[in-house]
Amino acid sequence: MNKKQFLHIVFLIFGLIFSTETISAKSITTLEIVLVEHDSLQIDTTNGKKRFFENLKTIYTSEDFVYDRTVESSGWWTRFKEWLNELFKDFFQMKGEKEASVFTDIAIKLGAVIIILLVIFFIFKAVMNSEGKWVFGKGSDKSIIPVSDIEANIHAVDFKTLIASAEAEQNYRLAIRYYYLWLLKGLTTSEIIEYDVEKTNSDYQNEITSIDLKENFSYTSYLYNYIWYGEFDVNEQEFTKAKNAFIQFIKSIEA
Template sequence: MEIKTKAIRLFVFLLLFLKLGGLPPALYSAPILQKESLQLDTTPIEFDKSIIESYKTDDNYNYFKTIVEPSAWDKFKNWLNLQWNKFLNWLLSGIEEGNLWNYVALILKILVIIGIGVLIIWLFSKYYSSRQKTSAQHQNLVNLSEEEQLLRQKDLLSLVEEAEQNENYRLASRYLFLNTLKHLREKKIIDYQFQKTNSDYKSEITQDIIKTDFNYLSRLYEFVWYGDFELNVSDFKKIKSRSENLIINLKNLKADG
C-alpha cells in the first residue's frame, strides 16, 4: 500500500515538473504567429477586359435567360407534331420485330386509311354536287319565274322592238320566243308550265306546220340564249320572220276550225 502511495506522488511530481518548466514552451503553449503572416497584399489585380467581354457575350455564362412563352401557332405545331409521331408509332408498331403478322397488320392499317380517305372524298363530292344541283335548280326557278311574268304581259312585241332598237338582238330573240310560247298557250296548242322543257312542248304540238317552225325557233333560241351566242341583225331578221310565220299559221288554224 505504501508503494502505491509513493508511485502516485512520483507521478504527480513529474506532471508538475513538465508543466512548470521541465519542457520548452513550444511543446505546451500555442505557437506565436509571425507578424509577416498577418500582413495582406492590397495591390489590385488587373483583368483583361477583352476576356471579360467575351464571357459576357457567351450564352453559356448567361444565368439570367428570359423564358419566352410559346405562341399559339408554336403550340399548335408542337401538338400537330406530337400527334403525327403518335400516328407513326401506331402505324409502324411491331415492324422492327420482323414478324409476318405485323406486316399484315401494317397493310390492313394502310388499306383502312385509304378507305377512309376515299369515303371522305366521295362524301365531299356528293355534298358539293348536291349543292351545285340545288343552286342550279334555284337559279332555274328564278329564271322561269321571270319568264312566267314576261308571258303574262299583254304585248311582248314592244319589248322585242325596244331590244331591237338597242341592237341587243340576243335579248330580242328571247322576247320573240316567249311571245311564240304565249301564242301557243293562248291557242291551247301547248300546256305551258314553267318546269317543262322545249322538248316537252314539241311533243305536245301535233300540227306539222306549227311543229316545224317551233323546232327551228326553239333550237336557235337555245343556241343563242343558253349557248351565249351573239346575233347579228341579219340572223335576227330570219328568226323574227320565222316567228311571225308561226303566228300567222296559228291564226289560220283557228280560222279553219
C-alpha cells in the first residue's frame, strides 16, 4: 500500500466517525424535543387579583374564635374548678396539679350527692305535714292521731286545762284537737267505742250503734279533719262554732 492510499483510508475512517456523532446528536436533540412536547405539567399564566380584608381582628373576637384557652377566657365552671384546685393545693400543701385535680373531682361529686339528698329531704318534708300525713290524703280513713303521751293516756289527761291554755294562746287548731280527744275519751268511758290510737274515724263510726250519736260523730269528725289535718287558719268565730258542737256532743254522752 502506497502513501496515497493510506491517506484515503484515514480520511474515510474520520468521516465515518464524524457522521456517526452528528446523527447521535440529532437523535438526542429530537428525543429532548419530543419529551418536552409531551410533558403534562401545566403552568397557570393568568394574573390573579389580590384581595384585602379589613378589621379582621374586630370581626373574629367572639368565643367561637378563641382557640388558646386561658383561665380568664374559660367558662365559669372551668374557672371554679381551677379555683378549687388552687384552694385544695394550698390548704393541703399538695405538690402536683394532678393530685389537686383528683381531690377537686372527688369533692365536687360528694357535694353533688349531698345537694341531691338535701333536695329529696326538703321535697319529702314539704309533701308530709307535721303529723306524718300526706297533704293530699287527709281522708277520714287516716289514723286519727299518732302515738304520743297524750293520745296514749287520754283517761289520765285533764283536757279542760289543756283547752284553756290553747285558747289563751289563740291556738284554735290545737284546742279543737283536744276537744276531739276529749270526745273519744267520753265515748270510751261510756263504752260506746273502744279507743285505740291506730283506729280511724271510720272504725269508730262503725262501732257506734245509735243513729243520733253516729250522725253527731260524723259531723264532729268532719270539723276535726277540716281544722286539724286541713291546717287551715281558724278565726275565733269559726272556732266558737266548732267548739259548741263538741261541747254539746260531750255533754250528751255524759248525761
